[in-house]
Amino acid sequence: MTDVERRIMAAQGYLELGLHADARDELNALPEDQFDRADVLEITLLCLMGEHRWDEALALGHRLCEIAPREPGGFIHAAFCLHELGRTTDAMDLLKSGPKTLRTKAVYYYNLGCYAACLGHKDEAVQLLLQSFEMDGSLRHIARKDPDLDPVRALLERT
Numbered sequence: 001m002t003d004v005e006r007r008i009m010a011a012q013g014y015l016e017l018g019l020h021a022d023a024r025d026e027l028n029a030l031p032e033d034q035f036d037r038a039d040v041l042e043i044t045l046l047c048l049m050g051e052h053r054w055d056e057a058l059a060l061g062h063r064l065c066e067i068a069p070r071e072p073g074g075f076i077h078a079a080f081c082l083h084e085l086g087r088t089t090d091a092m093d094l095l096k097s098g099p100k101t102l103r104t105k106a107v108y109y110y111n112l113g114c115y116a117a118c119l120g121h122k123d124e125a126v127q128l129l130l131q132s133f134e135m136d137g138s139l140r141h142i143a144r145k146d147p148d149l150d151p152v153r154a155l156l157e158r159t
Contacts, residue, residue, distance in 0.1 A: 004034055011043050020047040038068040045077050054084045065098075072102045079111060088115050106136035114148040125152045130159060 001009075007026045014023035024047050027040055034040055041064045048057035061078025068074055075098030082091035092115045095108065102108040113128035129152070133140045143149050143156060 004030060008039060008043070011040075015043055015046055015050075018050065020050045023047050036067065038064060038071065038073075041067070042073050042077070045074075049077065049081065052084070054081045057081045058085065070099045070101060072098060072105055072108070075099070075102060076105070076107060076111065079115075083111075083115060083118070088118050091115050092119070106132045106139055108132075109135065110139050110143075113152075114146065117149050117152045120151065122152050122155060125149075126155050126159070129156060 007030055011023040011026040014020070014026065023043060027035075027044055030040065041060055045057050045060040045064060048054075048060060058078055058081035061074050061081055064071075064074030065078060066074075075095055079091040079095040082088070082094060092112060095102065095112060095115075098108075109128045109132035113125045113132060116122075116125035116128060129139075129143060129149070133143075149156065
């Protein structure tokens with residue numbers, strides 16, 4: 001294992017533990033020519049999101065979409081940042097504009113459902129959420145506590 005691979009693995013581990021500063025320290029120790037790798041950008045982006053640094057995370061999310069346009073991560077994360085910044089319509093538009101690989105991810109439908117609920121599109125939200133639950137049943141448990149879904153909670157409980 002190379003030093004670059006070890007540092008990226010260590011950063012991923014720190015991220016999973018919620019130790020964002022430690023994860024970024026590992027990545028910052030990489031050679032500068034490694035900073036624009038998709039995996040390095042995504043870990044950095046997730047650290048920023050974990051710290052609620054939405055503007056910085058959004059910029060990195062857009063960069064990730066540029067360098068890995070066929071990968072779903074940049075689109076999912078950038079859309080979430082937009083939503084957290086109060087730009088939910090933009091979040092939906094960005095997510096819908098992403099690669100076809102997004103449509104294989106339950107989180108794609110879940111996030112679209114959350115955004116639709118926040119925008120008052122209740123029927124669309126429930127449809128999208130049910131699709132996400134079919135793909136990943138664990139999302140139903142998460143939905144029970146998600147404040148974005150308050151507008152459709154009663155409808156979801158009937159399904």
